[in-house]
Amino acid sequence: MAMLEVKNLSKSFGNLKVLEDINMTVEKGEVVAVIGPSGSGKSTLLRCINQLEKAGGGEIKVCGTDMLLKNDSGKTVYADSKTLREIRLKTGLVFQNFNLFPHMTVLRNITEAPVCVLKKNKQEAQAKAMELLRKMGLETKAKSYPCELSGGQQQRVSIARALALNPEILFFDEPTSALDPELTGEILKVIKELAAEGMTMVIVTHEMAFARDVADKVVFMEGGYIVEQGAPEQLFGDSASDRVKQFLQRFNN
Amino acid sequence: MTSEQITTLFGLMLRYTVPTLKIFGFTLLYSIPLGMIVALLKMCRFKPVSWLTNVYILIMRGTPLLLQLIVAQYSVPYILQSSLCPGFLRSLLENVDIRSDSYIFNMMLIAFVLNYAAYFAEIFRGGIEAIPKGQYEAAGSLGFSKLQTFFRIILPQVVKRVVPASSNEIITLIKDTSLASAIPYMEIMYIAKKQVPTYASLMPLFIAGIFYFVFATVLTLLFSFIEKKLDYYK
Numbered sequence A: 001m002a003m004l005e006v007k008n009l010s011k012s013f014g015n016l017k018v019l020e021d022i023n024m025t026v027e028k029g030e031v032v033a034v035i036g037p038s039g040s041g042k043s044t045l046l047r048c049i050n051q052l053e054k055a056g057g058g059e060i061k062v063c064g065t066d067m068l069l070k071n072d073s074g075k076t077v078y079a080d081s082k083t084l085r086e087i088r089l090k091t092g093l094v095f096q097n098f099n100l101f102p103h104m105t106v107l108r109n110i111t112e113a114p115v116c117v118l119k120k121n122k123q124e125a126q127a128k129a130m131e132l133l134r135k136m137g138l139e140t141k142a143k144s145y146p147c148e149l150s151g152g153q154q155q156r157v158s159i160a161r162a163l164a165l166n167p168e169i170l171f172f173d174e175p176t177s178a179l180d181p182e183l184t185g186e187i188l189k190v191i192k193e194l195a196a197e198g199m200t201m202v203i204v205t206h207e208m209a210f211a212r213d214v215a216d217k218v219v220f221m222e223g224g225y226i227v228e229q230g231a232p233e234q235l236f237g238d239s240a241s242d243r244v245k246q247f248l249q250r251f252n253n
Numbered sequence B: 001m002t003s004e005q006i007t008t009l010f011g012l013m014l015r016y017t018v019p020t021l022k023i024f025g026f027t028l029l030y031s032i033p034l035g036m037i038v039a040l041l042k043m044c045r046f047k048p049v050s051w052l053t054n055v056y057i058l059i060m061r062g063t064p065l066l067l068q069l070i071v072a073q074y075s076v077p078y079i080l081q082s083s084l085c086p087g088f089l090r091s092l093l094e095n096v097d098i099r100s101d102s103y104i105f106n107m108m109l110i111a112f113v114l115n116y117a118a119y120f121a122e123i124f125r126g127g128i129e130a131i132p133k134g135q136y137e138a139a140g141s142l143g144f145s146k147l148q149t150f151f152r153i154i155l156p157q158v159v160k161r162v163v164p165a166s167s168n169e170i171i172t173l174i175k176d177t178s179l180a181s182a183i184p185y186m187e188i189m190y191i192a193k194k195q196v197p198t199y200a201s202l203m204p205l206f207i208a209g210i211f212y213f214v215f216a217t218v219l220t221l222l223f224s225f226i227e228k229k230l231d232y233y234k
């Protein structure tokens, strides 16, 4: 089953067209890397899918449920708020700059949404959080505050926080871009482990080697369009597009 | 002055700390929540609301509190005289006894609360606006409702940010309660001024000063303790 279907999606900020005719599909268990120059609309695409920006037009379907659709008179509309909420819980988003809650301990950062939003019992949520922290190699940091952690550790907490809601599909917006180069490895490793477990993921990244290694599909964006999408071998090997070749050249040098 | 006289004065003033602390306590009790509401109204995206709120804040902060206190005392008779006064307000105000103690206290409290709410509102607005957008986005993507986001994620962080500026206002308030003596309302300052001719000495004012100093110092210590308590993150 397709976990994400985006059709003909568009988005403008005032007169500035940021997304145009975006079409993509993500199957269950698939890892999709989104690459492209800065300002090409990668974040905006993720933000539209995660309901942080209002899309201009097109269709979005998450886990088979219509989120953005055409109504009977052909107008683009959002689903009702109850459906949007349900979809929201099926998608998780990991931010470039973590956005952890600074006033809460690491453990509380992870349990707050399961307890307050999913109304899970506190012990259960804490047990699950500890399990996630162990997986992230952070079981000793449960009682720390985010400010006491390194960037890499904070990002791992924010991944655990997103996973605590058992999302069907997880989005990453440049998860390593705010980190010192020596810390990116630990995040990429966690994402690889998630991929091995069959997690469906869409990852915006500038780590080309990583994208090539872990992605089942690569999407190249520029100027608000998807210029090319396909298997990593195709894009990184012998892309049909000069723009893609040019862009990748810069990373090889 | 004899030491007995001084002791008597201290005892007298001590009794009048009750009305002083009553103004202080009730003003905080109402002006802090009202200040939060005013801050949110000023940030309202519906422009007329934000604009009107701003006019209120400008007036409260741009005119003397003493003037506001006196206007509040005189306001009811003048509103009743005005031909613009709507009927329901007239029937409400006509039953008010403007010479009663409760009227004097309530009108005074309204002026204090409206004035301090304007100052708190500006502090709270600054605190709310300083919270990064990412906090709202993270909360939203985790499924928190708007209300949950405000009370669980935003407000606790705002509290930490506004404690230093708010504590300055609160320390100013304990000293500003002395303006009530001009209404007149019988609190420490009023009673101290009244004792000056009786004793032909500045001692009553000096003792009043000691009371304000002690209150302000206790508050200063209390707030530096709270700031330390809130220092567990960032």
Ligand SMILES: Nc1ncnc2c1ncn2[C@@H]1O[C@H](COP(=O)(O)OP(=O)(O)O)[C@@H](O)[C@H]1O
Binding pocket: A013, A016, A018, A036, A037, A038, A039, A040, A041, A042, A043, A044, A045
């Ligand atoms: N809130 C916004 N208001 C106006 N323009 C925006 C906003 N967010 C992004 N943009 C513009 O949209 C374009 C795409 O931005 P973005 O999606 O962040 O690109 P990327 O993530 O690929 O670097 C850029 O030109 C950016 O300036």
Ligand SMILES: [Mg+2]
Binding pocket: A042, A043, A044, A173, A174
């Ligand atoms: Mg971006």
